[in-house]
Amino acid sequence: MRQLGQILTDRGSKYAVSGVPVKNRAEIDAALKQLKRDKAYAKATHNTWAAILTEGGPTKGDDGEAGAGMVIVRMLEREELTDHLIVVTRWYGGKHLGGDRFRHVQTCVRSYLDAL
Structure with a gap:
């Protein structure tokens, strides 16, 4: 899992972005579990994620941040990036x-995509 760490802060909230290539839902779940082994990420308020799988299409998780997963999906679609999980973390x-x-x-995802 590639962690770019904290990207921005706003009114006390902190945002970070991470990502990793994945092939299926089991790999997504394993990557999320690995990320949350880091205590800081485990204590985060939201770990919003999305991926577009070659076998299965778009999948996302808002983790309480309603609509944020779809923002990531749309950005992945525009970039035509498949089989790659992106996680935006918010404290x-x-x-x-x-x-x-x-x-x-969007800023976090753009930072991640630009770093690929």
Whole structure:
């Protein structure tokens, strides 16, 4: 799992991004489990993720951040990147971000994609 670490902060919330090539749901689950072995990621408020699998199509998990997984899916579709899991992690800072949280997810995913 490639972890780029903290990408940005806003009103106390911190965002990080990670990713890894995957082939199926079992590999997604294993990668998420591996990420959460790191205590900081295990204590995160949200670990939102998505992947587009060659065998099975798009799959995502919002982890309580409704709609964020679909933001990642759309970005993966635009990049035509398949069989790759991207996880955006958020540590909630105590203030609601409203729609800004989706822009922050996009910023994190863009940082990851640019680093590939």
